[in-house]
Amino acid sequence: MVALATAFKPAATGASLDVKGVSHAFDIDGSVLPVLDDVSISVASGEFVALLGPSGCGKSTLLRLVAGLEPPRAGTLDEDGVAITGPYPSRVVVFQDPTLFPWRTVWDNVALGLEAQGVLKTQRHRVDAAIDLVGLGAFRKAYPHQLSGGMAQRVALARALVNDPRILVLDEPLGKLDSLTRITMQAELVSLWQRNGFTALLVTHDVEEALFLANRVIVFSDRPARVTADITVDRPYPRHRGDPHLAELRRQILRLLGLDATW
């Protein structure tokens, strides 16, 4: 793995992200449905920030805005001080579903970004390195329907990492995995983040996952989403799930979400 780490040396470190006064809404059957209400978040370079909130509150919409897939109705989003106007491979999204292209092999799926940017011919080794990084070297020629859910999500991760993203946008990437695979991949995410130095923005509704992974946990309200708390998780990595400090933070966050009664 050490050799791989040097072969997979990121070209750039993480970018900073500034979300200022962003509001967004959807038009559904003629009525306007507000989803984001004056959201401001500042993420420093190389930080791992988790966005936590009730299901359907608009966290994923915020990620789409960060990715540049949609423009916000109000407010601005800046990457390293430059306005985000559209998708760009420095900000890659890993979605909840792996959304691998079923007609492409694992290798071709991972190569997608480099191919789209027209640099695949000279950069083929990066594809191999990214596949090895997620431990799927033996499955280069497999088709997505031959992979398990966890393997497919690893491929999706490799497909994102091969672009050396400066901001990795994670939209509940582990949400659909079984709990054992999820625990393994949480640890892998931490080590990938530490090794590559990108800025990570993770949407999740698993409080434990947010605390295990992130430097900061930002808690959102119900739709339309507003920031209700910004909690710093000041614990060194690798973290332990049984850490009493994390348990205390977890209690706090659940109280903010109105779910502390069961704790």
Add this chain to the structure above:
Amino acid sequence: MPTYSASEISSLGGDRETALIAGDGGLQFVNKLRFSITGIGAGLAWLAFGLSCLRWPDIGDWPRTEAVAYTAFAIAGGIAIATTAQAALGKFGDGVQRRAPWLFALGVFLTLWELATAKFGWLPLPFFPPPQSIVEVYTDDLPKLLDSAFASVKLQLGGYFIGAVVGFLTGVSIGWSRLAGYWVHPILRFIGPLPATAWLPIAFFTFPSAWSASTFLIALATGFPVTVLTWSGVASVSTAYYDVARTLGAKPSFLVTKVAIPAALPHVFVGLFMGLGASFAVLVVAEMIGVKAGLGFYLQWAQGWASYNNMYAALIVMSLLCSGAITLLFKVRDRLLVWQKGVVKW
């Protein structure tokens, strides 16, 4: 051929290793012989067909009766040998053995057919010609039949190719571009459902030649299903694929060629398949009515002479060609869509 009982053969089979050590090639070969009931049955059915040709006199004048009989004997022997020596013949032996029940059914069918037509006339002549009279067409009228088949293939290929390409491009355009959809969709709805054969009288007047008119009609019959299915394939591509590609830096041209089209390909092949069926119908009608060549024309011509054996012979050739075309299409599909699981094998 030595005659072993089944139990003797299986006990010999157990000694195969000894035989290998002894290095006795002859004994090894004998060890591999196995009588199969289906294989022998199929051989007997073909033997019966041959014998039925020779046993009774023909009630008509068919010069190929004896030749057919001897061919049937040869096939009977071939089946019996191939299935018995299956193990030694490898893939070929396996293939014959697998098809033995069908070969048996075919032999029985041919025997009954022979008896019902050439020997006892249970079925009225000339509407039900005997096997030997159809064989006679292949031996005596082969050049004309081949010419017709070649003409049909040429016409079909040209029209189908044009229709498939135009239909594919139209389908991708209207699936991708709102503007193209706005203009093309009404035309498609108005003209598409019209059976291509309805254009026949107009097409034969307006086009400079019957051949170009037929090409146009075949292209039309092919183009409609290909267009509609390509369109629906492109339109049904999950937006998540586009989102993924866009965040990875894909430009619109990449989204069309590397996302929309590959994702739509399974639909496209359904369209190509349907177009193939529709175009066969147009081909035959066009040849019967306007084009003075091809298997459709041959059928029409044979009907004029009330020579039903020629018609059956042409039908068999036509069936082989159409089935072959579909097989070819499915082969191409299987190659291009290896990533799909559980596709129907033709």
